[in-house]
Amino acid sequence: MIRFCCILLILFFSIPGDILAQAPSRYWITFADKGQLTKSTPAVSDQAINNRKNLGLPLHQSSDLPIYQPYIDSLASLAVKTIHRSKWLNAVSAEISPESLEEVRSLPFVSAIDRVDQRLKVLNVLEGNSPDFTSVLDQINAKEIKAQNLDGSGVKIGIIDVGYFGARVNASLKPIFADDRVLGFRDYLQPGNSKPFSNLQSFSNSHGTTVWKMVAGYNKSSNTQYGLATGASYYLARTDHTNYEYRGEEDFWIEAIEWLDSLGVRLVNTSLGYSLGFDDPKENYSPEDMDGKSSKISVAAQIAADEKGMLIIVAAGNEGHDPNWRVVSAPADAKGVISVGATVAGSCAKIRYSALGPDFLNYVKPNIACYSNNGTSFSAPIITGLAACIMQKNPDLTNYQIREVIERSGNLYPYANNYVGYGVPDGDRIIKLLEDIDHDFQRSEQITADTDHFTLSIDSEKEERIVIFHKKNSFAVSGQEEVIHQENQLQIERPENCSRSTIALRDKVIEIIWP
Numbered sequence: 001m002i003r004f005c006c007i008l009l010i011l012f013f014s015i016p017g018d019i020l021a022q023a024p025s026r027y028w029i030t031f032a033d034k035g036q037l038t039k040s041t042p043a044v045s046d047q048a049i050n051n052r053k054n055l056g057l058p059l060h061q062s063s064d065l066p067i068y069q070p071y072i073d074s075l076a077s078l079a080v081k082t083i084h085r086s087k088w089l090n091a092v093s094a095e096i097s098p099e100s101l102e103e104v105r106s107l108p109f110v111s112a113i114d115r116v117d118q119r120l121k122v123l124n125v126l127e128g129n130s131p132d133f134t135s136v137l138d139q140i141n142a143k144e145i146k147a148q149n150l151d152g153s154g155v156k157i158g159i160i161d162v163g164y165f166g167a168r169v170n171a172s173l174k175p176i177f178a179d180d181r182v183l184g185f186r187d188y189l190q191p192g193n194s195k196p197f198s199n200l201q202s203f204s205n206s207h208g209t210t211v212w213k214m215v216a217g218y219n220k221s222s223n224t225q226y227g228l229a230t231g232a233s234y235y236l237a238r239t240d241h242t243n244y245e246y247r248g249e250e251d252f253w254i255e256a257i258e259w260l261d262s263l264g265v266r267l268v269n270t271s272l273g274y275s276l277g278f279d280d281p282k283e284n285y286s287p288e289d290m291d292g293k294s295s296k297i298s299v300a301a302q303i304a305a306d307e308k309g310m311l312i313i314v315a316a317g318n319e320g321h322d323p324n325w326r327v328v329s330a331p332a333d334a335k336g337v338i339s340v341g342a343t344v345a346g347s348c349a350k351i352r353y354s355a356l357g358p359d360f361l362n363y364v365k366p367n368i369a370c371y372s373n374n375g376t377s378f379s380a381p382i383i384t385g386l387a388a389c390i391m392q393k394n395p396d397l398t399n400y401q402i403r404e405v406i407e408r409s410g411n412l413y414p415y416a417n418n419y420v421g422y423g424v425p426d427g428d429r430i431i432k433l434l435e436d437i438d439h440d441f442q443r444s445e446q447i448t449a450d451t452d453h454f455t456l457s458i459d460s461e462k463e464e465r466i467v468i469f470h471k472k473n474s475f476a477v478s479g480q481e482e483v484i485h486q487e488n489q490l491q492i493e494r495p496e497n498c499s500r501s502t503i504a505l506r507d508k509v510i511e512i513i514w515p
Contacts, residue, residue, distance in 0.1 A: 035068030047264025161208030273329030305336025
């Protein structure tokens, strides 16, 4: 069986330089204002307005207003071809010829122009054995969530992904179709696509199906549960092709997130990420661009979180082992989203490929992590299902309150790091927090060591594999190790250039501050 690892080999087409010089290039054109539309009625649903009312957000926002059509008409008169529109960014992506670029830049209503790369790249997906998805529900201790019959009922979830080939006949998703809980679908690559579950448009077009399975899958015949949001309803968007990829696909993502907000969807999973790999180094993202504000997709994700109250859960990325990158991809770098990393089985240790949080950020990335041996694409949807259950139990919580609950349940809380964030969430602790938001688990201890060696007494009946994160500072990890105690004693030695070490025990986290 093919396993979509999302660990990708990137190959590029070469395009002669003289052709590139003559061809129009794609740009984001940002407008200075919304023209004369300030008194127009925003095009969002009653559900979206009700969500904002319940969350204490402004009911009518200028970002809801459409782009001022006369601005687009003016661009058209200069032979500028508009491709996508974003009312949130008050911008369009468009093709501009080299001859027209300066004329467009000088228009009084244009505030900025940013180049978008369109070079094509082909992605080869690695193959392997089918992973054991179900063990992750044991890792996050979902027993109490299931005991309380929390399954995301009443929650609307949006999924933005590659495609959903085979979803209708997937045994784990059949209950959703049987109950008519697929509320809408949009294909931004092929808008006329009327058979999203049976037409194979690209070689990894079932990636979204597997992601969906990890959010909501339950196989009745084998009594196997894969995701927690088995009772939720779904809107699906296809924004990524995979056979031929280009930065312009971020435009589709932005359109999709605006569509989901207009419908009143509060919870979104996206297992897509954009990082490096383009032909012209001047047009590539760099790791330094993963700052939550350099990419349009991350800016849109932040607007969704701050202004629209949406909880967006994003796969952190799979370039943690790539020396040319290593950090999270966009939009996982956005401050307001929950970025999800991946751990090894039965442990909170970061798996090799899982992307790191940039050490220059002043906020935690990734936010949380859980098991996946085949890409953060399939750890993020586990957390999405978890968030849906939280929304079901307490629908009045804001997106940021839900994120706080999930983070506080992490096994490393409050000692987050840039490998796995606050660690692996725990369903039992989440239920306790939802029933008593001020609950104090008293699970952490801080110790100041006197020397570069420290001995810790260990309960041999509880502890087997112990994970230690050695850190350069309070956040940035210099290395991790899994150790086994000897005769109930754990000997810890301070590594070079290490100021702190976080020890993850089964029921406790200990922070050692080295002298």
